[in-house]
Amino acid sequence: MLKVTGLESGYGTMQVLWGVDVEVEKGTITTILGPNGAGKTTLLKSIMGIVSPWKGKVEFNGEDVTYLPPHRKVEKGMTLVLEGRHLFPYMSVEENLRLGAYTKRAEEKIEESLELVYQLFPVLEERAKQKVGTMSGGEQQMVAIARAIMASPEIVLMDEPSQGLAPKIVAEVFDTILKLKEEGLTILLVEQNVYASLEISDYGYVLHEGMVALKGTVDEIIESEEVRKAYVGV
């Protein structure tokens, strides 16, 4: 569904990605692990077009979308839950959600999507009129994921959705991601929370200094010597 080949990217003159290959199969959860500064966020932003790729190719459903601007990619069925959520703080939950369905593709299904979102997160329906800036971190993360679903995407990229949340809320977030998979969505996840993310994933990649150091099924990743040493600590 999503195929990234030889992707190079960065900021100004600072190169961050040095030829990354990633492939995501339809209906799966794929997790990208890696230490801080490995280029995980840059990879997601480059795939989405928020950071312009320098070299390489991004294909979505067999179509070359490398240099499309972000709004065109959303129209094609890709979206990104940004690190730090990036909501519209002075707008209500409902306004945030409706803006999530800004594209033509999403607007056609807006009422259906709202129903799905309120079913996944009943609390958001109760708080529909509340300004997002006044909500807790966990609730804001729910709005961020919900807003992405409103775009009626085929693939959702997620950048550290569990960051800064209480353990109980973290579990809820991972539960939600599994539910999204059951709804037929494809997920590309970037996480610091190695245990929890591998538990729900089908495939994994380890990114190191802007290159893929390791890739495979979740079992292969967990059993690999490097990951054990670096992350699992056993």
Add this chain to the structure above:
Amino acid sequence: MGFWEQLASNLVFGILLGSVYGLATMGLSLIFGVLRIVNVGHGAFLMIGAYAAFWLFTLFGLSPIASIFMALAVGLALGFITFYSVIKRLIGAPELSTLLATFGIGLFIEELAKLVWGPDYRGYSWDTPYISLGISAISFSKIYALLASIVIAFLLFMWFKKTKLGMAVRAVVEDKEGAMVCGIDVTRIYALSFALGIALTVASGVLITLFVPVGINPYMGGEYTLKAFVIAVLGGLTSPWGAFYAGFIFGLLENGSYTLLGLIPDVEPFSLTRFIAFTTLLIILLIKPTGLLGGEEM
């Protein structure tokens, strides 16, 4: 006329003129709020509006109130042209580049206007009845200007709150990357906001002609650029609504102070316009550098 009568009549005048100041500054604040670009060429666009009012009245007998619609259309077109020819390349550029570029656009428009229309002052007189407030007589034309400003500001407010495009503009202001992942074309929103800002500025130029006794000329804009900066700071810089209210406050301050300065012997208060504007700016920056009515919300 006694001191109090004069003060009262100047304050009424200040409210009427303040509404036009507010409208003019809404354009500046909208552009700064959305694009983070300070339009130093602001006054030149206002001058275009003043000439539009003059020519439409002189050639076709069109009243300035009717000319507002033409001015809005001209302003939108001018705004889109300026955006796609110059401003688009400056998104995210260092401040000095955007200041120089908008300053250059302003000079270009002023010099072009001088070339085409000449440097002389021109004026027209739109005869409307006067209404007597007991202390002084106010021309209906100025009351129309007040009403027109309020209607335009209100319509813009509703557009921002209720329409999909208006919501998208607010979304870009509140979080640019957040807007991108919703599928909003940020460049298009920039273009639209810039064009709207210029349209408001040109429309305010039409209304300004109802207040300038000496008439209009190609260099009239500078004074209004300066005032708009002061009013924008007063209103909190990024909020068009703050700017609109602040326009009234500035109108009252400016015209009220004329009366007070007139008490000083050998002082011609109207020559102190710039002094008043700068003193106001200085005082605001000393008291509350974020603007008196400032908030992040648009």
